[in-house]
Amino acid sequence: xxxxxxxxxxxxxxxxxxxxxxxxxxxxxxxxxxxxxxxxxxxxxxxxxxxxxxxxxxxxxxxxxxxxxxxxxxxxxxxxxxxxxxxxxxxxxxxxxxxxxxxxxxxxxxxxxxxxxxxxxxxxxxxxxxxxxxxxxxxxxxxxxxxxxxxxxxxxxxxxxxxxxxxxxxxxxxxxxxxxxxxxxxxxxxxxxxxxxxxxxxxxxxxxxxxxxxxxxxxxxxxxxxxxxxxxxxxxxxxxxxxxxxxxxxxxxxxxxxxxxxxxxxxxxxxxxxxxxxxxxxxxxxxxxxxxxxxxxxxxxxxxxxxxxxxxxxxxxxxxxxxxxxxxxxxxxxxxxxxxxxxxxxxxxxxxxxxxxxxxxxxxxxxxxxxxxxxxxxxxxxxxxxxxxxxxxxxxxxxxxxxxxxxxxxxxxxxxxxxxxxxxxxxxxx
Numbered sequence: 001x002x003x004x005x006x007x008x009x010x011x012x013x014x015x016x017x018x019x020x021x022x023x024x025x026x027x028x029x030x031x032x033x034x035x036x037x038x039x040x041x042x043x044x045x046x047x048x049x050x051x052x053x054x055x056x057x058x059x060x061x062x063x064x065x066x067x068x069x070x071x072x073x074x075x076x077x078x079x080x081x082x083x084x085x086x087x088x089x090x091x092x093x094x095x096x097x098x099x100x101x102x103x104x105x106x107x108x109x110x111x112x113x114x115x116x117x118x119x120x121x122x123x124x125x126x127x128x129x130x131x132x133x134x135x136x137x138x139x140x141x142x143x144x145x146x147x148x149x150x151x152x153x154x155x156x157x158x159x160x161x162x163x164x165x166x167x168x169x170x171x172x173x174x175x176x177x178x179x180x181x182x183x184x185x186x187x188x189x190x191x192x193x194x195x196x197x198x199x200x201x202x203x204x205x206x207x208x209x210x211x212x213x214x215x216x217x218x219x220x221x222x223x224x225x226x227x228x229x230x231x232x233x234x235x236x237x238x239x240x241x242x243x244x245x246x247x248x249x250x251x252x253x254x255x256x257x258x259x260x261x262x263x264x265x266x267x268x269x270x271x272x273x274x275x276x277x278x279x280x281x282x283x284x285x286x287x288x289x290x291x292x293x294x295x296x297x298x299x300x301x302x303x304x305x306x307x308x309x310x311x312x313x314x315x316x317x318x319x320x321x322x323x324x325x326x327x328x329x330x331x332x333x334x335x336x337x338x339x340x341x342x343x344x345x346x347x348x349x350x351x352x353x354x355x356x357x358x359x360x361x362x363x364x365x366x367x368x369x370x371x372x373x374x375x376x377x378x379x380x381x382x383x384x385x386x387x388x389x390x391x392x393x394x395x396x397x398x399x400x401x402x403x404x405x406x407x408x409x410x411x412x413x414x415x416x417x418x419x420x421x422x423x424x425x426x427x428x429x430x
Contacts, residue, residue, distance in 0.1 A: 040223075065121070134262075191390060363409065
């Protein structure tokens with residue numbers, strides 16, 4: 001008993017020193033709430049900013065499509081070099097004397113509604129870029145929120161490793177100090193060191209996972225090198241229930257709000273417009289012109305008007321029409337596939353939320369609290385040498401596994417609700 005008290009006093013003194021002097025504050029740590037993170041994301045994310053400029057680019061093409069073709073003007077005067085031709089009506093002519101001048105102006109006139117079709121295509125393309133922006137926001141926002149919750153619960157799990165590794169390191173150091181004095185068996189020293197190395201290896205893997213998520217969050221928020229500490233009120237999350245909305249309500253929300261479905265519909269509309277436009281190209285455009293010739297025709301000061309157009313005998317745009325028709329059918333099939341995909345995604349997301357919520361609510365909340373209180377009791381019993389070191393370590397292992405499992409269950413539950421938001425294109429569970 002006396003030997004055990006000596007060991008405990010030595011270990012406890014090192015633990016106390018570690019607590020008092022081993023703490024340090026990290027100055028480059030960002031504590032942030034989810035709503036603040038979303039605000040920073042919407043204002044600073046470079047992908048969103050780039051997509052906004054793409055929208056402006058596509059809207060500018062609407063203006064371009066509405067513009068009429070420029071008229072064409074041509075003018076000629078000669079001769080450039082003086083002529084001496086006795087057979088001519090003007091035996092002596094030059095650029096400035098007895099010269100010939102001609103001018104013409106022409107205007108391309110599009111037919112078969114090509115201009116209106118091009119305007120509609122430009123308008124639909126601009127709308128497509130807007131929905132692509134909304135879909136990008138939806139996708140990146142889901143990544144942000146999912147990473148935010150995942151980081152929070154992983155950091156909760158990491159704190160258990162911090163505590164256990166710190167305590168075991170203190171015990172190992174104490175054992176090293178007592179080595180050779182006969183108080184501790186070599187078998188226990190080896191056992192606790194092996195446990196410590198295992199914890200450090202697991203903790204390193206967990207830290208890599210945390211660092212990867214933090215890196216992704218920093219890119220989403222355009223932050224410099226900072227440690228991100230999510231601030232979450234779990235009381236608000238506990239009250240969320242998947243039974244709040246039925247499958248039919250969620251599905252209707254997805255039909256209305258999913259930007260990728262709107263993109264699929266717009267692609268179908270665009271392919272229809274393109275098909276109609278390609279058919280209109282079989283009708284040749286007309287070029288109207290007016291000309292003036294001073295003295296190069298059969299009469300002086302000759303005025304004329306005329307038209308010109310291609311004769312659609314060889315090329316009637318057959319290949320482009322056939323291609324547009326195939327693309328039209330492809331997009332129609334893709335739209336139907338998108339609807340079926342949404343129905344399955346919403347159904348699976350709701351079922352996953354129900355399953356994860358059921359699992360979470362089956363956890364005995366008092367069980368975790370008992371685990372926390374037992375941690376101190378186990379330490380006191382170890383102090384009194386009522387339990388062996390192996391039992392002490394086994395309890396630490398069980399405590400760690402319990403905390404990690406509970407945090408995983410909590411994350412899976414809240415992420416299932418985030419998936420419902422993602423697949424419905426809404427913020428029903430927020």
